[in-house]
Amino acid sequence: MSNDVVLESLTEKIQRQDRRIKKLEAELLQARQAEVGNMLGQLRLREAVLLYVGQNAGNFEREIAEKFGREVAQEVSVSLFVLDNAPVSPEVRETFRKATNHGMNRW
Numbered sequence: 001m002s003n004d005v006v007l008e009s010l011t012e013k014i015q016r017q018d019r020r021i022k023k024l025e026a027e028l029l030q031a032r033q034a035e036v037g038n039m040l041g042q043l044r045l046r047e048a049v050l051l052y053v054g055q056n057a058g059n060f061e062r063e064i065a066e067k068f069g070r071e072v073a074q075e076v077s078v079s080l081f082v083l084d085n086a087p088v089s090p091e092v093r094e095t096f097r098k099a100t101n102h103g104m105n106r107w
Helices: 002-045 057-068 071-079 091-098
Strands: 049-050 080-084
Touching: 002 071, 057 071, 057 080, 071 080
Parallel strands: 049 080
Antiparallel strands: none
16 A cells, blocks of 8 residues: 555656656747747847858758757748848859858858
8 A cells, every 4th residue: 555655656746747847848949949039130130141051941941940949940941041042143152152162161
């Protein structure tokens, strides 16, 4: 009888801890999303932009979603400028990619 009471008590405590962990994980995800969105918004207010110079922005956004979650990827994609969408010729895009060393150089 005493073992059953102890087992039941421990099971309830574990379940409470599991619920608390899930709640904290959700809060962390919301905080991370808000932090990313705020940071990127502040950068844009200062005329700084996030520019993707690669040739497959879809893969980039999927990688962000896999590593940081779908919500963070959504916040990034809202502020992400994609060089392939720029209103310039393909030659200008390639020149820009070379000038940035495909994202490895900064000025």
